[in-house]
Amino acid sequence: MAILEATRLAKRFGPVTAVHDVSITVAEGEVAALLGPNGAGKSTTLHMLLGLITPDAGTITLFGMELARHRVEALSRVNFAASYVDLPGPLLVQEVIDVFARFYAVRRPKERVAEMIELLELGPLRRRRLMDLSSGQRTRVQLAKALVNAPRLLVLDEPTANLDPDAGDRIRGLLSRVARDSGAAMLITSHNMREVERMCDRIHFLAEGRVVAAGSAAELAGHYGAEDLEGVFLKVARG
Numbered sequence: 001m002a003i004l005e006a007t008r009l010a011k012r013f014g015p016v017t018a019v020h021d022v023s024i025t026v027a028e029g030e031v032a033a034l035l036g037p038n039g040a041g042k043s044t045t046l047h048m049l050l051g052l053i054t055p056d057a058g059t060i061t062l063f064g065m066e067l068a069r070h071r072v073e074a075l076s077r078v079n080f081a082a083s084y085v086d087l088p089g090p091l092l093v094q095e096v097i098d099v100f101a102r103f104y105a106v107r108r109p110k111e112r113v114a115e116m117i118e119l120l121e122l123g124p125l126r127r128r129r130l131m132d133l134s135s136g137q138r139t140r141v142q143l144a145k146a147l148v149n150a151p152r153l154l155v156l157d158e159p160t161a162n163l164d165p166d167a168g169d170r171i172r173g174l175l176s177r178v179a180r181d182s183g184a185a186m187l188i189t190s191h192n193m194r195e196v197e198r199m200c201d202r203i204h205f206l207a208e209g210r211v212v213a214a215g216s217a218a219e220l221a222g223h224y225g226a227e228d229l230e231g232v233f234l235k236v237a238r239g
């Protein structure tokens with residue numbers, strides 16, 4: 001079943017057309033990527049899928065429900081992490097996760113918060129204020145917040161952007177395990193091509209607000225006569 005089906009999305013900001021014509025499907029259990037050069041329209045697309053901004057044209061269906069008409073029900077099964085999302089800085093790490101557990105009305109919130117602290121290895125940080133953490137530490141709190149409601153669709157805007165190579169590797173492993181064990185679908189943006197090759201089943205390439213190529217990393221490399229996804233990226237980005 002398609003968890004997410006977006007058809008012919010478009011969005012303008014004044015004179016700038018950020019997204020011209022984007023269609024994306026993400027199936028149950030699939031880890032999909034949205035790639036493209038800076039300014040290609042990736043974040044704008046994600047924000048439309050999350051209901052944060054309204055498309056000028058096109059439709060978004062989540063779990064078979066049209067987002068525009070079933071917003072609350074559809075979004076209760078979705079979650080999101082990005083380094084630019086502001087979480088309440090003065091709260092302690094465990095309080096932040098607890099706030100979101102209650103916001104999403106998860107069952108047995110205390111136990112769920114403890115599970116998230118364990119999963120993201122936040123034990124030593126749980127009584128620290130969010131505002132005092134390093135950016136990499138905050139990224140792990142963002143991911144705890146994003147997983148707390150066991151979302152059926154997890155949207156991640158550059159999930160490992162602030163992480164050192166070791167922490168990045170652990171988080172990639174963790175997200176792949178979560179996808180495999182829970183069957184949740186994921187949609188990820190990243191500028192780390194090796195990360196995308198490792199984690200993602202299907203890749204949508206955006207350039208100037210349009211999907212210009214889609215397929216697995218191997219299919220795209222074959223199609224573009226490139227050695228790897230980085231080679232595909234360079235060919236697509238340079239037209």
Ligand SMILES: Nc1ncnc2c1ncn2[C@@H]1O[C@H](COP(=O)(O)OP(=O)(O)OP(=O)(O)O)[C@@H](O)[C@H]1O
Nearest residue numbers: 013016017018036037038039040041042043044045
């Ligand atoms: N709120 C806004 N107001 C005006 N222009 C915007 C706004 N948000 C995005 N844009 C413009 O829309 C285009 C697409 O931006 P978007 O952030 O979606 O790109 P992106 O692919 O996520 O880029 P990056 O890889 O740099 O994060 C850019 O030209 C950007 O300047």
